[in-house]
Amino acid sequence: MKLYHNPISTCSQKVRLVLCEKGIEVEDALLDLQRGDQFDPTYLKLNPNGVVPTLEHAGSVMTESTLINEYIDDAFPAPSLRPAAATGRHRMRLMTKRVDDALHGACGVLTYAIGARPTLLARPEAEREAMLAKIPDAARRETRRSVIERGAEAPAFASAMDIHHAVLDHVERALDGSPWIAGETFSLADCALAPYVLRVDHLMLGELIETRPNLARWYDAVQARPSWAGAVTQWLPDAVVDAFRSAGQALKAEYPRVAGRRD
Ligand SMILES: N[C@@H](CCC(=O)N[C@@H](CS)C(=O)NCC(=O)O)C(=O)O
Numbered sequence: 425m426k427l428y429h430n431p432i433s434t435c436s437q438k439v440r441l442v443l444c445e446k447g448i449e450v451e452d453a454l455l456d457l458q459r460g461d462q463f464d465p466t467y468l469k470l471n472p473n474g475v476v477p478t479l480e481h482a483g484s485v486m487t488e489s490t491l492i493n494e495y496i497d498d499a500f501p502a503p504s505l506r507p508a509a510a511t512g513r514h515r516m517r518l519m520t521k522r523v524d525d526a527l528h529g530a531c532g533v534l535t536y537a538i539g540a541r542p543t544l545l546a547r548p549e550a551e552r553e554a555m556l557a558k559i560p561d562a563a564r565r566e567t568r569r570s571v572i573e574r575g576a577e578a579p580a581f582a583s584a585m586d587i588h589h590a591v592l593d594h595v596e597r598a599l600d601g602s603p604w605i606a607g608e609t610f611s612l613a614d615c616a617l618a619p620y621v622l623r624v625d626h627l628m629l630g631e632l633i634e635t636r637p638n639l640a641r642w643y644d645a646v647q648a649r650p651s652w653a654g655a656v657t658q659w660l661p662d663a664v665v666d667a668f669r670s671a672g673q674a675l676k677a678e679y680p681r682v683a684g685r686r687d
Contacts, residue, residue, distance in 0.1 A: 425448065425449075425450045425479065425480070425481045426450060426451040426452075426453055426479070426480040426481075427439065427440075427443070427450045427451070427452060427453065427477055427478075427479055427480075428453040428455060428467065428471070428476055428477055428478040428479075429453070429455070429476050429477040430454065430455050430456070430457050430476050430477075431454065431659040431660065431661055432659070432660060432661060432664055432665075433457065433476050433477070434528070434619035434620055434622075434623060435476060435477055435489035435528070435619075436476050436477045436489075437618070437619035437622070437655060437656050437659075438489050438490075438493065438615050438616050438618070438619050439477045439479070439492050439493060439496075440654075440655035440656070440659070441618065441619075441651050441652075441655040441656070442493045442496050442497070442505060442612065442615050443496065444650070444651035444654040444655040445503065445505060445610075445615070445651045446496065446500050446502075446503065446505075448496070448500060455467065455476055457476070458540070458543075458544075458555075460555055460558050462474045462475055463558040463559075463560070470485050470487075471485075471487045473487070473560070473561075474558075474559070475487075477489055477492060479492045479496075481495075481499070482499075489616075490520045490521075490523070490524055490612075490616060493505075493520075493612050493616070494612065497612060505612045505615065506611055506612060507606045507607055507608075507609055508609075509607075512606045512607045512609075512611075513606070515598065515605070515606045515607060515613070516605070516606035516611045516612055516613040517613075519594075519595070519605050519606065519613035519616060519617060520612060520616045522591050522594060523591070523616045523617055523620065526587045526591055527587060527591045527617075527620050528620075529587075530583070530584035530585075530587035530588055531584075531588075531620050531623055533567065533571050533578070533580045533581060533584035534581075534584050534585070534588070534623070534624075534627055534629070535623060535627070536571045536572055537571040537572075537574075537575045537576060537578055537580075537581050537584075538575070538576070538627045538668070538671050538672055538675050539626065539627050539664075539667065539668035539671050539672065540572070540668075540671075541571070541572055541575050541671065542667070542674075543667055544572050545572065552572070556569050567580050575675070576675060576678075576679055576682060585682070585683070585686075586686065588624065588629075588632055589632070589685055592632055592633075592636055592639060593636075595617065595636070595639055595642075596636040596637075596638050596639050599638035599639060599641070603642075603645065604642070605617060605642070610649070614642075614646060618643075618646045618652075618656075619656070621633060621639070621643050621646075622656065625643075626665055626669060626672070627668055627671070628668075628669055628672025628675070628676055629672065629682070629683045630683075631683040632683050
C-alpha cells in the first residue's frame with residue numbers, strides 16, 4: 425500500500441488516522457504542496473484534481489480521502505470504524521459529507537488567508553503567479569489568489585468563518601450525550617473532523633472550540649488516542665505550525681473579533 429500525502433494536509437491526516445487506528449503500515453510518497461508537487465504531470469495521472477491524498481493498493485489507484493477511508497475500512501474490517509447500526513452509519517456519513525461539502529473548502533480559505541499568507545506574500549510575485557497558474561480549476565485558482573492577496577478582507581473569508589460556526593454547531597449537537605460523533609464508538613466521522621479542528625487550533629481560532637464544551641471535550645479525547653501521535657503529531661513540521669500560530673496571533677491583534685459570530 426502506497427500513500428501519496430503531505431504531513432500537514434487535513435485530508436492526509438484523516439487517512440493517516442484511519443491507517444493508524446487499524447495498525448496498517450504504508451509506503452510514504454510525500455508531496456510538497458507549496459512547491460506544487462501535486463501538479464506534476466506524473467502525479468496528475470494518478471489524481472487529476474492535483475490534490476492529496478492518493479492511495480495505491482492491490483493494483484488500484486484511489487482518490488478522495490473520505491472514499492479512501494471507506495475503502496480501508498472495507499478492505500481491513502477490524503477494528504471497524506463504522507457504527508454497527510444503519511442509523512449510526514447515516515450519522516457518520518452526514519458528518520463526513522459536511523466535512524467534504526463545506527468545511528474542507530472553508531478550511532482552505534482560512535489556511536491560506538491566515539496561515540500560509542505571510543510566507544507566500546514574502547515570495548517574489550512571479551513565483552507566486554507561477555504557483556497559481558498551475559491550479560487547474562479556475563474558481564479554485566481565483567479564490568486562492570484573492571485570499572492570499574486580501575487575507576481576512578477577501579470576500580470568501582467571512583463565509584468561510586460562517587461555515588465553521590455552522591458545522592461546529594452541528595458537531596456540538598451531535599456530541600450532546602455521545603462520546604463520539606456517530607454515537608458510542610469512534611468512527612470515520614471522528615477521523616474526518618479532527619484535522620479541521622486541529623487547523624482551527626493552529627490558526628489561533630481556539631475560541632471556535634472553547635465556546636463549545638462538547639467539542640472541546642471530544643477534541644481532548646481524540647488527541648489522547650494513540651493514533652493521534654502516529655498520524656498527526658509526529659508529522660507536524662514545527663516551522664509551519666509556528667508560522668501558522670504567529671500569523672493567527674497577528675490576525676487577532678488586527679481583528680480581535682475575527683472568530684466571533686457575525687450579527
Ligand atoms: N476532496 C479531496 C480534497 C483533497 C484536497 O483538497 N487536498 C488538499 C490538501 S488537504 C490539497 O492537496 N491541496 C493542494 C492544492 O489545493 O493545491 C479529498 O478529500 O481527497
